Amino acid sequence: MTVALAQRPALANDPALRPVISFHGVGKTYGSGTVALSDIDLAIYQRDFVFLVGASGAGKSTLVRLLIRDEPASSGRIFVDGQEVTRMPRRRLPKLRRKFGIVFQDYKLLPTQTVGQNVAFALQVTRPGQRHMREKVEETLWIVGLEDKINKFPDELSGGEQQRVAIARALVTRPRIFLADEPTGNLDPDTSWGIVQLLLQINHRGTTVLMATHNREVVDLVRRRVIAIDGGRVIRDEQEGKYLREGEATI
Amino acid sequence: MRRFLSALWFAIKSSLQNFRRNLGVSLAGVCTMGLILVLIGALSLGTHLLTNVLRDQESRASKLKIYIQDGISLADIANFQHQLKTDPRVLAVSFENKDQAFQEAASKGTDIATAVTALGSNPLPASLNVDVKQLRYLVQLDSVARSSPIVDSTQPTDYNPDVTPKIQAAINIIEGVVGFVSLMLLVVSLVIIMNTIRTAVYARRTEIEIMKLVGATDWFVRWPFLLEGIFGGILGAVLAGVVVLGIYKLVVSLTAGALFSIPFDGLFTIVVIAGLFVGGAVIGAIGSYLGVRRFLAA
Numbered sequence: 001m002t003v004a005l006a007q008r009p010a011l012a013n014d015p016a017l018r019p020v021i022s023f024h025g026v027g028k029t030y031g032s033g034t035v036a037l038s039d040i041d042l043a044i045y046q047r048d049f050v051f052l053v054g055a056s057g058a059g060k061s062t063l064v065r066l067l068i069r070d071e072p073a074s075s076g077r078i079f080v081d082g083q084e085v086t087r088m089p090r091r092r093l094p095k096l097r098r099k100f101g102i103v104f105q106d107y108k109l110l111p112t113q114t115v116g117q118n119v120a121f122a123l124q125v126t127r128p129g130q131r132h133m134r135e136k137v138e139e140t141l142w143i144v145g146l147e148d149k150i151n152k153f154p155d156e157l158s159g160g161e162q163q164r165v166a167i168a169r170a171l172v173t174r175p176r177i178f179l180a181d182e183p184t185g186n187l188d189p190d191t192s193w194g195i196v197q198l199l200l201q202i203n204h205r206g207t208t209v210l211m212a213t214h215n216r217e218v219v220d221l222v223r224r225r226v227i228a229i230d231g232g233r234v235i236r237d238e239q240e241g242k243y244l245r246e247g248e249a250t251i
Numbered sequence: 252m253r254r255f256l257s258a259l260w261f262a263i264k265s266s267l268q269n270f271r272r273n274l275g276v277s278l279a280g281v282c283t284m285g286l287i288l289v290l291i292g293a294l295s296l297g298t299h300l301l302t303n304v305l306r307d308q309e310s311r312a313s314k315l316k317i318y319i320q321d322g323i324s325l326a327d328i329a330n331f332q333h334q335l336k337t338d339p340r341v342l343a344v345s346f347e348n349k350d351q352a353f354q355e356a357a358s359k360g361t362d363i364a365t366a367v368t369a370l371g372s373n374p375l376p377a378s379l380n381v382d383v384k385q386l387r388y389l390v391q392l393d394s395v396a397r398s399s400p401i402v403d404s405t406q407p408t409d410y411n412p413d414v415t416p417k418i419q420a421a422i423n424i425i426e427g428v429v430g431f432v433s434l435m436l437l438v439v440s441l442v443i444i445m446n447t448i449r450t451a452v453y454a455r456r457t458e459i460e461i462m463k464l465v466g467a468t469d470w471f472v473r474w475p476f477l478l479e480g481i482f483g484g485i486l487g488a489v490l491a492g493v494v495v496l497g498i499y500k501l502v503v504s505l506t507a508g509a510l511f512s513i514p515f516d517g518l519f520t521i522v523v524i525a526g527l528f529v530g531g532a533v534i535g536a537i538g539s540y541l542g543v544r545r546f547l548a549a
Binding site for chain 1: 253254255256257258261457458460461462463464465466467468469471
């Protein structure tokens with residue numbers, strides 16, 4: 001099945017514009033023979049806000065992992081900022097990953113560190129010795145609305161607050177691309193909406209956002225670009241899309 | 252420079268934090284490592300001392316006594332002595348006359364005086380005492396002596412021909428066994444450190460996962476664990492150094508005045524203890540590198 005890529009009329013004619021992320025015929029087959037992704041073609045541009053939707057096991061998380069080369073693709077080529085990820089030597093992967101801010105459903109916070117230390121951790125790891133670290137951490141916590149929780153520990157926070165800390169940690173390094181893999185998976189609808197608003201705000205500041213989700217309400221409310229995956233293939237890619245196409249009962 | 256120092260500080264802080272957090276496992280690793288290093292240190296020191304004792308025995312055994320017939324002139328004896336002295340296999344030659352032989356026998360408590368009284372004369376022959384350079388020359392020089400006309404034909408020479416191969420074989424066996432056992436112990440200590448670090452890596456898997464996700468280099472992730480391994484290895488070596496030194500001093504004091512007394516060899520002790528420190532640090536580093544490698548490759 002050929003799927004037309006969503007076009008951005010105002011920008012698509014700009015010859016200087018190149019996608020921030022592009023997939024060309026990408027496939028992923030695991031050792032057991034399970035095909036996770038097949039023949040994926042995608043182009044995501046600067047400032048895009050993209051929902052990657054699909055049922056559990058559709059291949060959303062695999063796509064995210066291939067993008068940061070947490071796993072190698074079995075076929076095809078992936079480009080990030082004009083650099084080919086699929087052929088990148090291992091020693092250059094840290095530099096690639098610094099272009100991304102990543103959050104997951106399970107937050108992945110360090111329980112023995114305070115909120116401030118968790119956020120500062122990303123800076124310590126990627127930019128050791130950076131000046132004004134505390135100011136940057138405070139500023140980022142202010143963006144996510146947790147400036148008063150800097151000395152709290154993760155287990156003293158609600159699920160939504162913990163996800164905001166994870167977002168602050170991903171944001172503090174000022175990434176070009178923000179990847180969120182099911183960030184609202186463990187949250188109630190109100191809290192989920194708060195997280196999505198935060199991601200929209202980050203996108204508004206100029207960061208490309210790719211959010212893998214199966215939260216139908218959120219996708220339908222926001223009405224941004226939607227890429228639907230099913231059985232490891234892109235089955236739909238549309239601007240201002242909805243979770244389901246008109247008349248569809250499921251993806 | 253600022254980045255480097257900051258990264259180094261991060262690694263040191265993380266390794267100490269990790270050591271403290273997994274104190275039980277870390278201390279167990281240090282103690283086991285220490286015990287293994289004690290064994291290796293004691294074996295090295297013991298082998299060295301035993302080899303020294305055997306070499307000393309060997310040097311004492313490398314003597315050939317050539318008995319001279321009665322009535323041979325001093326000039327003939329001097330000629331033969333000169334012939335032996337110029338032989339490249341010979342270290343030294345000394346002449347022992349009949350009186351000196353009597354004195355020597357008397358000093359060993361032999362009832363020689365009674366024999367002299369009964370016989371009416373000193374029955375002990377004069378001799379040339381030859382120090383050979385290597386034990387294997389004893390047999391060759393024995394043939395040379397036997398072919399000389401001035402040598403006593405009834406009892407030409409005196410030496411122990413069997414001692415050489417026995418001592419050499421003993422030294423070879425001891426060194427071989429100790430080398431093999433030390434190698435095995437080193438492998439065991441490597442595995443122990445590797446498993447200790449794997450436990451530490453497992454305890455910090457989320458932290459490492461985050462490090463990798465935000466773009467930490469492999470070496471940035473690896474350094475805290477390497478330092479932890481080196482730290483554990485050195486602590487084990489301190490433990491081992493104290494114990495080995497204590498045992499050595501005890502053995503030296505216990506054997507003082509005995510037949511095979513063991514002297515305190517300060518230089519070799521320093522070499523062994525320095526070797527334990529270097530060995531502990533290197534084993535710690537290699538064990539950590541291997542322990543964390545699988546996780547980083549994942």
